[in-house]
Amino acid sequence: MSYQVIARKYRPRDFDELIGQEHVKTTLDNAITQRRIAHGYIFAGQRGTGKTTVARIMARCLNCVEGPTANPCGKCSSCIEALQGNAIDVIEIDAASNRGINEMRELRENVRFRPSRDRYKVFIIDEAHQITTEAFNALLKTLEEPPEWAVFILCTTESHKIPVTIASRCQQFSFRSVEFGEVMERMKFICSEEGITADDDALAVLAQTGEGSVRDSLSALDQAIACCGNTLHANEVRQLLGIFGIDSLGEVSLALEKQDSARMLEIVMELERSGQSLQHFCRELSRYFRNLLVAKLTGVNTRLIAASPTEIKRLAEIASKFSELDLTRYLQLTLNLFRDLQHSLQPRLHLELGLIRMVHAGKLTAIEEVLASLPQSRPVALSASAAVPKERSNLKLNPEPKAQPKVAELIVAAVVATPQEPSVDSPLKDRLLALLNEQKKKFSADAVQHAKVEESSGVIKFLAPREFVRPLQSRDIAAALNSVLGRMVRVEVVQDDSIVEVKAPAPKAAEEDEVTRERALANPEVQRYREIFKDSTVRSVRDLSSQE
Numbered sequence: 001m002s003y004q005v006i007a008r009k010y011r012p013r014d015f016d017e018l019i020g021q022e023h024v025k026t027t028l029d030n031a032i033t034q035r036r037i038a039h040g041y042i043f044a045g046q047r048g049t050g051k052t053t054v055a056r057i058m059a060r061c062l063n064c065v066e067g068p069t070a071n072p073c074g075k076c077s078s079c080i081e082a083l084q085g086n087a088i089d090v091i092e093i094d095a096a097s098n099r100g101i102n103e104m105r106e107l108r109e110n111v112r113f114r115p116s117r118d119r120y121k122v123f124i125i126d127e128a129h130q131i132t133t134e135a136f137n138a139l140l141k142t143l144e145e146p147p148e149w150a151v152f153i154l155c156t157t158e159s160h161k162i163p164v165t166i167a168s169r170c171q172q173f174s175f176r177s178v179e180f181g182e183v184m185e186r187m188k189f190i191c192s193e194e195g196i197t198a199d200d201d202a203l204a205v206l207a208q209t210g211e212g213s214v215r216d217s218l219s220a221l222d223q224a225i226a227c228c229g230n231t232l233h234a235n236e237v238r239q240l241l242g243i244f245g246i247d248s249l250g251e252v253s254l255a256l257e258k259q260d261s262a263r264m265l266e267i268v269m270e271l272e273r274s275g276q277s278l279q280h281f282c283r284e285l286s287r288y289f290r291n292l293l294v295a296k297l298t299g300v301n302t303r304l305i306a307a308s309p310t311e312i313k314r315l316a317e318i319a320s321k322f323s324e325l326d327l328t329r330y331l332q333l334t335l336n337l338f339r340d341l342q343h344s345l346q347p348r349l350h351l352e353l354g355l356i357r358m359v360h361a362g363k364l365t366a367i368e369e370v371l372a373s374l375p376q377s378r379p380v381a382l383s384a385s386a387a388v389p390k391e392r393s394n395l396k397l398n399p400e401p402k403a404q405p406k407v408a409e410l411i412v413a414a415v416v417a418t419p420q421e422p423s424v425d426s427p428l429k430d431r432l433l434a435l436l437n438e439q440k441k442k443f444s445a446d447a448v449q450h451a452k453v454e455e456s457s458g459v460i461k462f463l464a465p466r467e468f469v470r471p472l473q474s475r476d477i478a479a480a481l482n483s484v485l486g487r488m489v490r491v492e493v494v495q496d497d498s499i500v501e502v503k504a505p506a507p508k509a510a511e512e513d514e515v516t517r518e519r520a521l522a523n524p525e526v527q528r529y530r531e532i533f534k535d536s537t538v539r540s541v542r543d544l545s546s547q548e
Contacts, residue, residue, distance in 0.1 A: 007218040020178030044159035045175025048213030051155040063118035089118040104135040128154035129161035177212025180306040201234035204308040264355035286334040293327040
């Protein structure tokens with residue numbers, strides 16, 4: 001008798017043996033129990049999650065002599081033949097090679113005949129997304145109103161390629177990736193049945209290989225048994241499958257901790273000499289930094305890392321040596337590096353440059369830390385003399401070389417020198433008005449004249465009444481500010497109706513104010529405005545031409 005691979009030998013035979021698809025099991029179990037059996041199903045999900053297996057279990061449940069039942073006997077000819085894949089009334093079609101309109105026409109003719117022996121004629125169409133549009137159209141009417149003995153089950157890994165007209169006539173089930181812990185438990189059970197000794201680290205490596213696919217993990221287990229015998233060790237399994245362990249990836253984190261760029265170059269050289277794929281190494285490195293970040297955020301007791309408890313503990317120890325910001329930066333750099341390596345003609349040079357960049361990124365200091373370390377001293381107020389350079393006569397022709405200040409010192413000096421609390425009569429406002437008047441931008445100058453100017457944390461704020469808010473948003477004032485300060489600034493306009501005048505106007509007689517008001521209300525444009533907006537009210541009138 002020929003050898004049967006583990007993935008086929010331990011294929012689930014009923015819903016109780018199926019793992020990771022509780023929502024599918026519950027729905028189908030209830031549907032069979034309540035005799036609410038649909039004529040069409042779509043099983044969609046990634047490879048190796050049990051789509052075809054559930055379709056065969058469904059066929060056994062429907063055609064069992066004791067059924068329809070959610071617990072088939074497994075002893076009758078219908079159950080045995082459906083399990084072996086040669087049941088006469090269970091037709092499995094590979095749509096990858098039978099995707100044309102002629103095959104669908106043949107299927108449509110086959111549907112018309114009653115089952116030869118069983119209760120239902122079940123059509124399992126695998127890789128259904130590869131059926132052509134014309135073939136789907138030929139199947140459409142049959143799938144919409146099939147005979148009472150026909151059940152269609154379409155299995156696909158790309159459900160978005162199924163036409164909407166087909167999907168709307170079927171019940172859709174989304175098969176999820178199987179959790180890491182469930183795959184581990186399944187492999188432990190199989191190893192105990194097969195007499196295989198394997199530690200948790202070795203099984204964790206095999207489960208990681210599947211990435212949520214039970215079939216892929218069991219195929220890797222079969223390969224590991226053929227290579228290593230009845231005893232599996234994590235290091236041997238990693239070498240067989242080409243997976244980098246924490247020890248090899250930990251060399252990168254150790255070099256980052258010591259900020260050793262030379263060690264990074266040696267790591268790349270070792271990878272080249274051993275014939276390792278640099279793209280695969282970078283992919284595993286990004287997964288490694290992702291796990292470090294998760295371990296930093298969640299701690300040891302986490303289900304978010306696909307690894308054994310021992311590996312998770314080691315990851316947490318390594319992650320404690322880095323900050324959350326550093327790990328986030330390293331993860332982003334490795335993702336960018338992996339993307340660049342896909343199209344690189346010189347992958348070694350790209351990898352060396354990327355790893356050295358990571359070393360330099362670890363030397364950066366967050367601006368928050370620099371600001372937090374500043375002394376609590378009063379900031380220097382802005383003055384007109386602050387921007388005036390020294391006389392050339394005070395400069396030496398051959399000045400002595402001085403030590404260059406550090407970046408942190410430059411930041412501290414810049415922050416201390418930033419004006420924070422100038423008074424209302426600050427020279428900043430006077431210089432701004434002078435420049436606007438010189439440029440003959442009277443309206444902008446008048447807007448600044450009637451506003452209160454404040455500066456806080458490098459932001460220039462204009463507090464102005466309602467009627468001057470829009471003029472203060474003009475480009476003229478922003479350009480003038482940049483010229484006065486010699487740097488780019490951010491301008492904010494804040495409406496403040498409590499401000500009437502920054503500088504009180506010259507006292508006027510009551511009759512002069514009344515004359516000004518009457519002259520303003522007699523203006524044709526004002527009268528037209530009041531006719532359009534009948535509920536409007538004139539709150540105050542100012543004679544801007546008479547103000548300084």
